[in-house]
Amino acid sequence: MKKLISSVSFLLVLPIVFASWKAIPPKKNKALPTKGYAITPVNIQQVQLTDAFWLPIIKRVQEVTIEYAVQKCKEEGRLDNFLIAGGQMKGEVKGQMPFDDTDVYKIIEGASNTLISEPNPKLEKQLDALIAIIKVGQEKDGYLTTWRTINPAKPPCTWVPVIEGKRWESLQISHELYNSGHMIEAAVVHYKATGKRNFLDIAIKNANLLVQTFGDQPNQVHGVPGHQIVETGLVNLYQITKNKAYLKLAKYYLDNRGNPKNHKLYGAYSQDDIPVIQQKEAVGHAVRAVYMYAGMTDIAAIYNDKNYLNAVNNLWTNMVNKKMYLTGGIGAKHDGEAFGENYELPNLTAYNETCAAIGDVYWNHRLHNLTGKSDYFDVIERSLYNGLISGISLDGKQFFYPNALESDGIHKNNRGSCTRQSWFDCSCCPTNLIRFIPSIPGLIYSQSKNTLYVNLYASNTAKVTLEKTELEISQQTNYPWNGKITLTITPKNTATFTLKLRIPGWARNQVLPGDLYHYSSASTAKTMITINGIPFEGDENNGYISIHRKWKKNDAIAIDFPMEVQKVITNEKVVTNKDKVALEYGPIVYALEEMDNKHNFDTIKINPSETFKVEYNPSLLNGINVIENSNLKAIPYYSWSNRGVGKMKVWIDKK
Numbered sequence: 220m221k222k223l224i225s226s227v228s229f230l231l232v233l234p235i236v237f238a239s240w241k242a243i244p245p246k247k248n249k250a251l252p253t254k255g256y257a258i259t260p261v262n263i264q265q266v267q268l269t270d271a272f273w274l275p276i277i278k279r280v281q282e283v284t285i286e287y288a289v290q291k292c293k294e295e296g297r298l299d300n301f302l303i304a305g306g307q308m309k310g311e312v313k314g315q316m317p318f319d320d321t322d323v324y325k326i327i328e329g330a331s332n333t334l335i336s337e338p339n340p341k342l343e344k345q346l347d348a349l350i351a352i353i354k355v356g357q358e359k360d361g362y363l364t365t366w367r368t369i370n371p372a373k374p375p376c377t378w379v380p381v382i383e384g385k386r387w388e389s390l391q392i393s394h395e396l397y398n399s400g401h402m403i404e405a406a407v408v409h410y411k412a413t414g415k416r417n418f419l420d421i422a423i424k425n426a427n428l429l430v431q432t433f434g435d436q437p438n439q440v441h442g443v444p445g446h447q448i449v450e451t452g453l454v455n456l457y458q459i460t461k462n463k464a465y466l467k468l469a470k471y472y473l474d475n476r477g478n479p480k481n482h483k484l485y486g487a488y489s490q491d492d493i494p495v496i497q498q499k500e501a502v503g504h505a506v507r508a509v510y511m512y513a514g515m516t517d518i519a520a521i522y523n524d525k526n527y528l529n530a531v532n533n534l535w536t537n538m539v540n541k542k543m544y545l546t547g548g549i550g551a552k553h554d555g556e557a558f559g560e561n562y563e564l565p566n567l568t569a570y571n572e573t574c575a576a577i578g579d580v581y582w583n584h585r586l587h588n589l590t591g592k593s594d595y596f597d598v599i600e601r602s603l604y605n606g607l608i609s610g611i612s613l614d615g616k617q618f619f620y621p622n623a624l625e626s627d628g629i630h631k632n633n634r635g636s637c638t639r640q641s642w643f644d645c646s647c648c649p650t651n652l653i654r655f656i657p658s659i660p661g662l663i664y665s666q667s668k669n670t671l672y673v674n675l676y677a678s679n680t681a682k683v684t685l686e687k688t689e690l691e692i693s694q695q696t697n698y699p700w701n702g703k704i705t706l707t708i709t710p711k712n713t714a715t716f717t718l719k720l721r722i723p724g725w726a727r728n729q730v731l732p733g734d735l736y737h738y739s740s741a742s743t744a745k746t747m748i749t750i751n752g753i754p755f756e757g758d759e760n761n762g763y764i765s766i767h768r769k770w771k772k773n774d775a776i777a778i779d780f781p782m783e784v785q786k787v788i789t790n791e792k793v794v795t796n797k798d799k800v801a802l803e804y805g806p807i808v809y810a811l812e813e814m815d816n817k818h819n820f821d822t823i824k825i826n827p828s829e830t831f832k833v834e835y836n837p838s839l840l841n842g843i844n845v846i847e848n849s850n851l852k853a854i855p856y857y858s859w860s861n862r863g864v865g866k867m868k869v870w871i872d873k874k
Contacts (some may be wrong), residue, residue, distance in 0.1 A: 226549065241293055245654065251599055254520065256520045257588070259667070260664070261661070261664035261666055261671075263332065263335050263336050263657075263660045266336075266680075268660045268678070270678040271678065272677065272700075277656055278671070283615035284649070284652070285326060291649075295319075296319075297313075297314060297870055300320065300366065300369065301352045301355050301356030305355030307355055307356065311559065312370060312374075312817055313375075315373050315644045315645070315726075317375060317377050317379050318394040322647070323349065324402045325401060325405065326384045326653040327349055327383045328404060328405035328408045328654045329657050330802065331375070331411070332657035333412070341612045346409065353418070354417075357424065364393075374393075379695070386459055387440050390443070396446075399425055399474070400447075400451070400453075401452070403449070404423060404451065407419070407422070410459060411459075418433045420679050430464045433468060441475075446507050447486055448510045449472065449512050451517060453469035453472075454514065454517040463773070469518070470522070473527075474495075478494060487503050487633055488504055489503055495527070495530055496526040498533070500561075501534050501549075505549045505550030505570070505578075506572055506574045508534075508558065508623070509575060509819070510578050513578065513582040515531050516531050516585040518588055518698070520589050536701065536733070539598065540735050542561065543735065545601075545787060545808055546602075546605035547606040548576055548605075548624075550570040550572050550578075551564055561792075564789075566868070571624075572620060573618070573620060574651045577607060577652070580655070580662075583599050584764050591761060593763055596675070597731060598731065599662065599761070601731065603662075604806045604807055605855075607624050608656075608857045609718050609856060610648055612639050613840060617640065618646045618649045624868070624869040625869065625870070626866055626868075628813065634675070660677075662674060662789075663675045663679060668678065668685070669685050670692075670716065670719060671683055671716065672691075675700040678694050679693065680718065684696075688711060688712065690709060691709045692706060692707070695707075699803075700843075701805075702780030703780075706776040706777075708770050709772050713769060714770055715767070715769045717765055719761060720778065721762060722746055724762070725805060726780045734790055736788070739785075739786040748777070750766070750775070750776055751774060751775055780823075785802070785803045786800045786801070786802060791797040799873060801870050802831075807844070808857050810868065811851060815853075815854065815864035823871060824872045825872070827873070830848065831847065832847060840854060843855050
């Protein structure tokens with residue numbers, strides 16, 4: 220990371236004494252569950268990314284967006300709140316949201332993922348300064364929500380009710396446990412990156428308070444979080460510390476959703492109308508939902524709980540078959556940032572919160588780790604290349620909170636704007652992008668015993684230790700602009716193991732699992748694979764081609780996924796897309812922007828026999844494949860709204 224986060228350097232001069240931290244393994248305890256995920260991701264520390272598509276995006280976040288966000292947090296008082304809560308600064312709570320603390324946590328998590336991939340002593344020191352400020356705001360017993368510590372009778376927003384000013388009295392909306400969840404998740408990643416316990420100890424102290432506070436005992440608080448994420452945070456903390464109390468509390472929070480004997484139910488909006496194991500339809504606030512589903516998948520895996528597994532399978536099937544946008548986005552309704560009814564997928568008013576796309580990737584990654592099925596990476600890939608990175612501009616300083624599939628240039632769908640914004644009073648999406656994007660290399664490979672999964676295609680070199688061998692694998696590709704990939708396999712010694720190559724859904728004539736979308740005509744082109752120049756034909760299973768052989772140094776695999784412009788049609792039950800088609804090329808969803816189609820934007824139609832040319836334009840929108848013919852010019856959906864305000868549409872009328 221060449222350019223460092225200079226805007227936090229002011230923190231280093233604060234009169235706070237830093238301890239000399241060493242990596243001390245957390246205490247362990249016994250009687251742990253015996254199950255878990257069968258497949259584990261290859262850590263980003265082992266993956267050196269060189270990709271022409273993803274590396275610039277990741278570096279832009281590391282070198283531009285992190286610094287930009289820290290400055291915004293400074294300007295809006297996010298850091299001051301910790302100092303005010305700890306008595307080192309006077310004043311009232313700053314900001315407008317009860318979860319503003321989490322912006323700082325997510326920045327630290329993203330920067331920590333940066334440290335995992337590339338050590339940087341100066342950045343590490345700057346994070347120590349941020350963590351020291353967080354510590355100032357933590358109460359002696361471990362409690363950490365600054366607005367309530369500063370003045371429990373005066374929340375930063377009017378929609379958090381104050382009854383007696385006590386902790387946990389308004390769990391449905393106070394975000395106290397949401398704050399804990401993001402803080403714990405960030406602390407775990409920071410510990411993995413640095414080996415230091417300065418942030419981890421803050422998280423453990425807070426988690427211990429939660430363990431003491433919540434439960435079934437008469438002297439404990441009976442309740443669950445209104446906004447989920449503490450569940451996955453606690454599971455991640457358990458995996459680091461091996462303290463089963465954290466795992467049990469995560470399960471308690473999930474077990475008691477929809478339990479009227481435990482608390483007054485929050486309703487379907489918060490996925491708290493019926494017990495989680497009875498839920499079959501994705502409903503309510505989309506971000507809360509997918510964070511909860513990720514936690515449920517953790518419980519299904521660790522406890523080998525069939526009821527939890529059945530529930531997440533039912534919820535995933537409902538979402539992908541009836542509630543997912545072509546871009547991988549989820550959440551149809553602005554009202555409540557929520558899922559709509561089955562097949563309710565409006566385009567102009569689509570919500571598709573950036574945070575929801577990120578949460579959905581986290582969930583689908585867990586499902587893949589549990590099952591090894593390619594379907595989950597089909598969802599991940601579609602989200603990554605389309606409805607997730609659409610949330611950040613090409614300069615790293617402008618953002619979409621919702622991600623609509625249509626714009627008339629007037630409707631202010633992006634929280635008061637019809638184009639990207641530089642920041643939001645609720646800045647969860649920009650900082651969640653910071654948290655997530657540096658971790659993307661950790662999605663490329665997975666492993667299980669003597670098997671290596673290649674899940675995503677991007678230029679990189681990775682070092683992997685399987686059960687019986689150490690190896691290096693490298694990829695060279697210009698994906699997603701074309702489908703040619705070269706992989707070089709170099710085991711330490713000649714060794715026999717299995718390599719699983721994912722065949723993307725689009726290369727198997729499958730838009731998404733299920734029948735929500737389909738291509739107007741199936742491609743007849745076939746994926747070609749060679750090993751050391753010799754054609755290889757293997758059987759596809761769960762979306763992967765398995766190659767089991769004795770591997771030697773510099774064995775070369777060439778893959779050719781033939782790409783062509785495909786027309787997508789929606790299930791007829793989605794009335795908003797009736798008599799419309801969308802265009803795809805490989806994993807990329809395309810959109811028409813008015814500035815490229817000034818004279819006929821409103822009248823463009825596509826007939827079934829329409830043909831197109833695809834050409835790479837290195838000078839347009841940081842370099843993209845452009846689809847065009849005499850009638851239209853289309854750009855990747857993720858790149859729209861980088862050239863000013865104008866109309867846009869993904870779904871185009873048929874002739």
